[in-house]
Amino acid sequence: MKKLFTLLLLVIGLGLNAQVYFEDSVLPGAFINDSSPDTGFVFDNLFFPNSFTDCGEDCEFWSGWAISATTDVTTPGFMNQYSSIVGEGADGSHAYAVSYAFSESYVTLDREQTSGMVTLPSIHFTNSTYAYLSMRDGDGVAKKFGGETGNDPDFFLLTINTYLENVLQETIPFYLADYRFEDNSQDYILDEWMEVEFSNPEVDSVTFRLTSSDSGMFGMNTPAYFCADVFGNPLVLSVTNSNLSGLSLVNTLASSELIINSELDKNMDYQIFGISGQALQNGKINQGEQYLSIHNLPVGKYWIRVQHDGLQWTKGFVKQ
Numbered sequence: 001m002k003k004l005f006t007l008l009l010l011v012i013g014l015g016l017n018a019q020v021y022f023e024d025s026v027l028p029g030a031f032i033n034d035s036s037p038d039t040g041f042v043f044d045n046l047f048f049p050n051s052f053t054d055c056g057e058d059c060e061f062w063s064g065w066a067i068s069a070t071t072d073v074t075t076p077g078f079m080n081q082y083s084s085i086v087g088e089g090a091d092g093s094h095a096y097a098v099s100y101a102f103s104e105s106y107v108t109l110d111r112e113q114t115s116g117m118v119t120l121p122s123i124h125f126t127n128s129t130y131a132y133l134s135m136r137d138g139d140g141v142a143k144k145f146g147g148e149t150g151n152d153p154d155f156f157l158l159t160i161n162t163y164l165e166n167v168l169q170e171t172i173p174f175y176l177a178d179y180r181f182e183d184n185s186q187d188y189i190l191d192e193w194m195e196v197e198f199s200n201p202e203v204d205s206v207t208f209r210l211t212s213s214d215s216g217m218f219g220m221n222t223p224a225y226f227c228a229d230v231f232g233n234p235l236v237l238s239v240t241n242s243n244l245s246g247l248s249l250v251n252t253l254a255s256s257e258l259i260i261n262s263e264l265d266k267n268m269d270y271q272i273f274g275i276s277g278q279a280l281q282n283g284k285i286n287q288g289e290q291y292l293s294i295h296n297l298p299v300g301k302y303w304i305r306v307q308h309d310g311l312q313w314t315k316g317f318v319k320q
Helices: 129-137
Strands: 040-043 046-054 060-068 096-100 105-109 122-126 155-164 167-178 194-197 205-212 225-229 247-249 257-262 268-273 279-285 288-293 300-308 311-319
Touching: 040 060, 060 105, 122 167, 129 225, 167 194, 247 311, 257 268, 257 300, 279 288
Parallel strands: none
Antiparallel strands: 040 046, 046 060, 046 105, 060 096, 096 225, 105 205, 122 194, 122 225, 155 167, 155 205, 247 257, 257 288, 268 279, 268 300, 300 311
């Protein structure tokens, strides 16, 4: 069983509408880089893998994800590897996630608790203090971006790939630093949180790969770190071992009414969610054929979820 931290803004119950925050997992000024004996951290049905090795005598190695609430934006070097250059989370909170991704890191749907997919509209990113100061000033291994003249076309690129059932949905290049402009005044190293939106938010995994213009025979010289926070508004569309049977969606293409057929002699709650994960409509489902008005919804894709006694049924539909 992976570690499951109770989130401050978590809505109780699997699959309910919530944003991924990290506040309750770590105290201000501290960090967690070890999920042992588990293989990662779970937040709001998203799994963040973590690998930790204790070498002994104050020697340790980790990769994947750490959760941090450190605030040091001035100290250069490896000993300050857990701080974001902003000194806080994306929304002014004290906690955020840090990834050490020398090869690749990823986030997936928590397969122990859920199945199906999530809607994940966006993620916020920024640089770590370690990487930012290394690029700005150079260090014993990495160069100063732009070189001595400022004209070197350096870059630090985060490539984001989203997947659904192992099929690539989207590739997004996001530059954490970019010195390739002809006008040097446009060169930048990211020092604020920036939101990256996904055009297709239906995913079950997201991968992250860093590349840098400052690389050598052993790989990147730029420290392979980035920070992430506020993972959109994820909506889990299916939950393992909680399927509610006896319901069917008559029309997956609808204009003004959604038709649901229920064989169950029960009054049940339903919610309709938009692609951002926000609940837009709710009501009751009874036995028999139900006609639910959706004329107020804009054209687009939606999901309806019916819940009863801890079980749920979720289906997608398109408003024409």
